[in-house]
Amino acid sequence: MSEEPGRRRTIRDVAKAAGVSIATASNALNGMGRTNAETRERVRRIADEIGFRPNALARSLLTRRSHSIGIITNDTYGRLTLPMSAGVSEALVDHGVSAFLCATNNDPRLAQLHLEALLDKQVDGIIFTATRLDLTPPVDLTRLPIPVVYAFAIGPETAPTFIPDDAQGARLAVRHLQERGYRRILHITGQEDYLAARLRAEAYRDLAGEQAEVMFGAWSEEWGHEAVRRLISSGRPRPEAIFCGSDEIARGVIDSLRDHGLKVPEDVAVVGFDNWQVVAAQTRPPLTTVDMELKELGRRAGLAMLDLTRGLPVAPGITRLPCSLVTRRSCGLA
Amino acid sequence: MSEEPGRRRTIRDVAKAAGVSIATASNALNGMGRTNAETRERVRRIADEIGFRPNALARSLLTRRSHSIGIITNDTYGRLTLPMSAGVSEALVDHGVSAFLCATNNDPRLAQLHLEALLDKQVDGIIFTATRLDLTPPVDLTRLPIPVVYAFAIGPETAPTFIPDDAQGARLAVRHLQERGYRRILHITGQEDYLAARLRAEAYRDLAGEQAEVMFGAWSEEWGHEAVRRLISSGRPRPEAIFCGSDEIARGVIDSLRDHGLKVPEDVAVVGFDNWQVVAAQTRPPLTTVDMELKELGRRAGLAMLDLTRGLPVAPGITRLPCSLVTRRSCGLA
DNA sequence: ATCGCTTGATAAAAGCTTTTAGCAAAAAAT
DNA sequence: ATTTTTTGCTAAAAGCTTTTATCAAGCGAT
Numbered sequence: 001m002s003e004e005p006g007r008r009r010t011i012r013d014v015a016k017a018a019g020v021s022i023a024t025a026s027n028a029l030n031g032m033g034r035t036n037a038e039t040r041e042r043v044r045r046i047a048d049e050i051g052f053r054p055n056a057l058a059r060s061l062l063t064r065r066s067h068s069i070g071i072i073t074n075d076t077y078g079r080l081t082l083p084m085s086a087g088v089s090e091a092l093v094d095h096g097v098s099a100f101l102c103a104t105n106n107d108p109r110l111a112q113l114h115l116e117a118l119l120d121k122q123v124d125g126i127i128f129t130a131t132r133l134d135l136t137p138p139v140d141l142t143r144l145p146i147p148v149v150y151a152f153a154i155g156p157e158t159a160p161t162f163i164p165d166d167a168q169g170a171r172l173a174v175r176h177l178q179e180r181g182y183r184r185i186l187h188i189t190g191q192e193d194y195l196a197a198r199l200r201a202e203a204y205r206d207l208a209g210e211q212a213e214v215m216f217g218a219w220s221e222e223w224g225h226e227a228v229r230r231l232i233s234s235g236r237p238r239p240e241a242i243f244c245g246s247d248e249i250a251r252g253v254i255d256s257l258r259d260h261g262l263k264v265p266e267d268v269a270v271v272g273f274d275n276w277q278v279v280a281a282q283t284r285p286p287l288t289t290v291d292m293e294l295k296e297l298g299r300r301a302g303l304a305m306l307d308l309t310r311g312l313p314v315a316p317g318i319t320r321l322p323c324s325l326v327t328r329r330s331c332g333l334a
Numbered sequence: 335m336s337e338e339p340g341r342r343r344t345i346r347d348v349a350k351a352a353g354v355s356i357a358t359a360s361n362a363l364n365g366m367g368r369t370n371a372e373t374r375e376r377v378r379r380i381a382d383e384i385g386f387r388p389n390a391l392a393r394s395l396l397t398r399r400s401h402s403i404g405i406i407t408n409d410t411y412g413r414l415t416l417p418m419s420a421g422v423s424e425a426l427v428d429h430g431v432s433a434f435l436c437a438t439n440n441d442p443r444l445a446q447l448h449l450e451a452l453l454d455k456q457v458d459g460i461i462f463t464a465t466r467l468d469l470t471p472p473v474d475l476t477r478l479p480i481p482v483v484y485a486f487a488i489g490p491e492t493a494p495t496f497i498p499d500d501a502q503g504a505r506l507a508v509r510h511l512q513e514r515g516y517r518r519i520l521h522i523t524g525q526e527d528y529l530a531a532r533l534r535a536e537a538y539r540d541l542a543g544e545q546a547e548v549m550f551g552a553w554s555e556e557w558g559h560e561a562v563r564r565l566i567s568s569g570r571p572r573p574e575a576i577f578c579g580s581d582e583i584a585r586g587v588i589d590s591l592r593d594h595g596l597k598v599p600e601d602v603a604v605v606g607f608d609n610w611q612v613v614a615a616q617t618r619p620p621l622t623t624v625d626m627e628l629k630e631l632g633r634r635a636g637l638a639m640l641d642l643t644r645g646l647p648v649a650p651g652i653t654r655l656p657c658s659l660v661t662r663r664s665c666g667l668a
Numbered sequence: 669a670t671c672g673c674t675t676g677a678t679a680a681a682a683g684c685t686t687t688t689a690g691c692a693a694a695a696a697a698t
Numbered sequence: 699a700t701t702t703t704t705t706g707c708t709a710a711a712a713g714c715t716t717t718t719a720t721c722a723a724g725c726g727a728t
Contacts, residue, residue, distance in 0.1 A: 035706070056685095058685040062687085085437065117431075282554065355678045356716095357679075358676080370677085
């Protein structure tokens, strides 16, 4: 009864088993053309029985849509990329679209290699993702015959770009502190040449008023220690709260405050940025922090890509997606 | 001169421009059949000039090799998966093979969806990856018509499986401590129902002798604190060194030791496991720890997959890849 | 002059699907 | 009873490449 069990069933097999032509089989399965309801059912039942699944390669060759896209990232570490990729996949998988993940490590040769492989495979589009907003792709993506979407990276003005709303996130943090009565708020953050650092600092300055003070440094725990050390030794009046540019910095700050005999949040409240679980949940006390909603960001980028590949219009330029605040105990929540 | 600039050049275009048949063009480009050296050069030059790149879909349809594989992971967080994926890609990209990344979040429905999409796209193989060794895939991978390789997850005996050599890694850590003169060594690790925890503990017991003592708990910083607290309050003689089952635990241990007025490494030396940069480099003092070489592990899995898709023999069963020790200051290195 | 061999090239098939154009029969309209 | 429309189905083309089988021409050997 069964022939070579290794071979995948093709539409020919379905057609033969149903006693119809290939065209009819195809029509019946796809609901196209004019097909007798009875025939349609029979074909579908048989296709199901013999386990027929259409060969996506053959289909793509004809329809010019491969139902696959490429994600190019400079990240090999994963903290940002994987949640975003998961979001992208989530948006796409229900439409049968899969994503190639290309980790370039920011190496132009590698990036070029990946890009060529993607184009050869006729991907429907490319999503570029980075570990910092103001990073240019290691390979030119502006002259491609397919749409390009930027996620957590700023592309050319004509390309749809999705980034977290850093300013809004910063305001969320500062307002939260202010609403709880903290007045003199300090901002300790990372390198000033990072766009995200500048955006957050600016938003902070707008709300913190006269006493605003920003300490730029590194994106590390160590900088958190160092900043607190400087603060204490400066002899200036102690701030009531500190808004940190990352959870790592916040962790350094909290640890250092404790070392100096200051209690969080009783003496100084602290807010972080990233909601990086392993860090935020393990500080003592656990850290109130801003979540950039990376998975949702990836999902939005995925949906935009979906529209683009269908020829639907997608707004070009930057879309800033709202951050959320995750409250834990470092600002005095019960 | 140029026709519709949007269209990708096909081999027809090459053939026409070179004044030869499609078959000759193909032969010339692939170095097959009998071709005049002169013709071959001309065809190649022209193909280069008009920017011809073969359509991988069409080629795959015929050759039955799609030059793409799927990576199925349960991780949406990335710490383990992304380094491994990067390793896989690295092994494959030079051979024109790309990898679909499917984050299943351990959800069977999602996994099934991803798997079907992969099979429809005729991937040449699948690599299954998990966040813990003893995790079974959320979807049956044993009856697939394509090879399956397991990386950081234990598959059926017939499948090539690559995992870190946890026992060897643990021995590396314990020996390092012993060589530096530390005798009474304690082991604080994660949940006992994790295979990795048991393997490491067993290797530790073999070397630590009479005084071996294992404290199983959670894979968290908090457990590190708790364990030290118990240790101190038990009033037993203090160990000279502590070998921790993860960097997070080590971090908790180090912080807690400091809180109790004990200096690392002067009073107690500490070794971690994972070499998770953000944690290990930021402990005070920086942490000596075992690196599982995840990228290399991914690379090996990728190479195995490459061989399998070429029909070359690949040893089935478990291959344990060596861990390395990264020495920092928590064991008294200058 | 005929035969056999080598060389260089080509037509056509195959891989699997979707879609267009068209055909025959049944149904409806004149 | 004849013409038109509708219905249900099919042959064939198209998408792009690789490969098999074939062909024509050139050349040395008989």
